Amino acid sequence: MNRFAPVVSFAAALAAWQLAVWGLHVPSYLVPGPLAIGGAFLADPGGLLRALLATLMVTAASLAAACFAGVLLACAMAANPWARALIKPWAVILQVTPVVAVAPLIVVWVGNPFAAMVLCATIVAFFPVFANTAAGLEAAPPELLDLFRLSGAGRWQEIWLLRLPAALPYFLAGLRVSGGLALVGAVVAEFVTGAGGAASGLAFRILEAGYRLQVPRMFACLALLSAAGLAINAALGAVSSAVLARRS
Amino acid sequence: MLHLENIVRRYPNGVTALEAVDFRIETGDFLVLLGPSGCGKSTLLRLIAGLDQPQQGRLAWDSAPLGPGDIGFVFQDPTLMPWATAAENAALPLRLRGLDPTPAHAMLARVGLAGFETVRPSKLSGGMRMRVSIARALAPRPRLLLMDEPFAALDEFTRHLLQEDLRALAKESGCTTVFVTHSIYEAAFLATRVAVMSPRPGRIAATHGFTEPVGERLDATFAARVAILTQSLAAQRAG
16 A cells, blocks of 8 residues: 555645646646646657656766766775875865856866766765765774784775675665766756757756746656656665665 | 783773783683673783784794784674675685685584575574684684684573584684683683683683583583682682
């Protein structure tokens, strides 16, 4: 029964929304009802789905880059106190600097719009996976660390055979947060870079629809973004559960 | 094998864990460190392992200090890697030194876990996990086995079984064993020598050598050992 509760509540909310729009005679250029939004999507499904795909490509690329950089830097910090002292302040600076503020610079410096958007989204998605992995690498059981020392293990053996496997649940928790942030970062990057054309993402389509006062189409784009966020969260949650179940 | 000379260990908070600890560990000993909780038994074990350093005193080895693989350590908890199988856990010290892991399989069989090689720790009972931990410690054939209250968290039945197995394993392997416990009965059953420690700051208050082997837990030798150790601990409380 609990499995259907979200579906039922979501359907009820949509129905209430539609009834409110009808009952209060709200014009669709202010708040469109779900039926108008569905209609806007059906008017151009190919265009909107292509835009969604473009946004998802930026999301996936930035999530992969954030994972690679986050795990690599967290491992470097675990391996060497000097690296820790060097990396940690920069990671915090990266976390607290609003990507909107640095995005124009990134666009100028990088040049290629896709690469610029991936870099912006990576900055947004980087910190959770980095901070969680770093915390996980520090959370290896002290008795096992003693055992590694007694066996004469090297620093990289300790990281590869003990600290990284111990950090896996932490990494997966960070990955789930970063997955959502990568999507947010991709949308922000699209807004800031203003990358248009045939390969433009959903953010550009929202801007475009806004300029044309096509409010139902804006909502259709938002609905697609919400669905994509839910799908990313669910997919990463499923991957996390499967990986953790497999190793326990 | 090892002479601990006037060892002093103070923690950064000012608490003195060990004060003027002075005793010898002889090759082939099954030495039990017996004392109340918090008397510094585990600290002493970590010093012997080289995992901690004393503020004063020194550890004088008769031969060269023991190197990687010469010391096996069994902790109070089995401390297995939950993502690794029983065989992978038992083979860990060998793998870390780039050695053949086959002895770990044989050692798992020796501790009664043949057929459980591919099972992960979460699927094993507490006693079985401790058996894997013992197999891991013994697989590299260490010269010195250090055990820090390994059976404290187990039920009485499992503890008795493991004590009997450990005594047989120690005899077979011939490795010197230092075993920490606060149980008089465990000390009486396992030890060839018992060092009784005083409450904090820990000192070696008395040592008792037992040459006559214990057969069963209820035999006269066992009862006599329990009486000696009980009196020794009572004397510590009184003094």
